[in-house]
Amino acid sequence: MAFLKVISLEEAQEIIGSFPLKPEIEEVLVEQALGRILAEDIVSPINVPPFDRATVDGYAIRSEDTWMAGESNPVKLKVVGEINAGDIPTIDLKPGTSVYISTGAPLPKGADAVVQFEDVDRDGEEVIIYKPAYPGLGVMKAGADIEKDSLLLRKGRRLGFKDTALLSAVGFSTVPVFRKPRVAVISTGNEVILPGKELKYGQIYDINGRAIADAVRELGGEAFFLGIAKDNRESLKRLILKGTECCDMVLLSGGASGGIRDLTASIIEELGEVKVHGIAIQPGKPTIIGLIDGKPVFGLPGYPTSCLTNFTLLVSPLIKKLLGQEYRHRTTRKKLSHKVFSVKGRRQFLPVRIEAEMAVPILKGSGAVTSFIDADGFIEVPENVEILDDGEEVEVILFGI
Numbered sequence: 001m002a003f004l005k006v007i008s009l010e011e012a013q014e015i016i017g018s019f020p021l022k023p024e025i026e027e028v029l030v031e032q033a034l035g036r037i038l039a040e041d042i043v044s045p046i047n048v049p050p051f052d053r054a055t056v057d058g059y060a061i062r063s064e065d066t067w068m069a070g071e072s073n074p075v076k077l078k079v080v081g082e083i084n085a086g087d088i089p090t091i092d093l094k095p096g097t098s099v100y101i102s103t104g105a106p107l108p109k110g111a112d113a114v115v116q117f118e119d120v121d122r123d124g125e126e127v128i129i130y131k132p133a134y135p136g137l138g139v140m141k142a143g144a145d146i147e148k149d150s151l152l153l154r155k156g157r158r159l160g161f162k163d164t165a166l167l168s169a170v171g172f173s174t175v176p177v178f179r180k181p182r183v184a185v186i187s188t189g190n191e192v193i194l195p196g197k198e199l200k201y202g203q204i205y206d207i208n209g210r211a212i213a214d215a216v217r218e219l220g221g222e223a224f225f226l227g228i229a230k231d232n233r234e235s236l237k238r239l240i241l242k243g244t245e246c247c248d249m250v251l252l253s254g255g256a257s258g259g260i261r262d263l264t265a266s267i268i269e270e271l272g273e274v275k276v277h278g279i280a281i282q283p284g285k286p287t288i289i290g291l292i293d294g295k296p297v298f299g300l301p302g303y304p305t306s307c308l309t310n311f312t313l314l315v316s317p318l319i320k321k322l323l324g325q326e327y328r329h330r331t332t333r334k335k336l337s338h339k340v341f342s343v344k345g346r347r348q349f350l351p352v353r354i355e356a357e358m359a360v361p362i363l364k365g366s367g368a369v370t371s372f373i374d375a376d377g378f379i380e381v382p383e384n385v386e387i388l389d390d391g392e393e394v395e396v397i398l399f400g401i
Helices: 009-017 161-169 208-219 233-246 264-271 304-322 369-374
Strands: 025-029 058-061 075-083 097-101 113-116 120-123 126-129 151-153 174-178 182-188 222-229 249-253 273-277 288-292 295-300 331-336 348-355 358-361 377-381 393-398
Touching (some): 009 288, 009 304, 058 075, 058 126, 151 161, 182 208, 208 222, 208 249, 208 304, 222 233, 233 249, 233 264, 264 295, 295 304, 304 348, 331 358, 348 369, 348 393
Parallel strands (some): 182 249, 249 295
Antiparallel strands (some): 025 174, 058 097, 058 113, 120 126, 273 288, 288 295, 348 358, 348 377, 377 393
């Protein structure tokens, strides 16, 4: 078993990248597509509008009938009908005639313009027009808004409400999206209990289950919290097996070090294969990565800050891969608020809080809840660096998306 055989972060990421996992596509109702990731380019199957239509209330005319119109010599056209929105026009407009038309209604055959109701007078069965009209006046041509076969949305787009509205506008009732990866989340430890229960001496409330599950959801995955495994083989094995049966991957927090009660690695080895047990980073050195029935199983550190740092570095890219997207860490460049000391030869990830243009290191330790809650992200201190000076510019890897 690869027990605490420490490898570099890049080696661990390469191993994860080699897992034989591919995005899967499913068709969902547009009404259920908000926030989903588009799996194919979408082109319009129709013109919008699908017909020439009036953009104002008024009279559909042949524009050439008005070219000699003026204030002193207005043109009079016979009104031969009425067309409202939703009607199918049957009139073939002849020279010297017009049709009353409402906004959004299709133009009758022969008409090429609509004069606005407010710009004309009506005298019985005639409309009186005082100025020339030109072809296209008061008209939106078929396809002027959206042309048939034009590209609407690109593959990989996260669908927002404007996108689902656009899909509806061109007639889509379903849309192809990448299936959400199903992620089982398990917390571990005899001392860990669920929020809402009475807290006894020596116990702590579970924070990692909530944090990991919601981080998965924020990325676009589907998270299933399976509960808290106690520090015994039967409890932990049962939940790991449940996770591999119901989901595409399993994430555990805690139980990853080499202690006698830390069973995660040996259970993964029994059920599948441990690929990684130990990464040359701090915090998070005892992280475990394995495969059971071809499904990744991650044993993340128990301390919240360590857990979410390693989730960001290792798990987030895999979830994005299964959603058909390339994962890029959100980063920002800031100046350190004060000097940071590190141990030479150890690659460290240090949580920081952003205040204006400064990155403020959080030095309470990864076991402190507020280290995680206060942190906006983390910075990397390379293994060959012992000191980062105050005012030095650093890249902050941000939590979340």
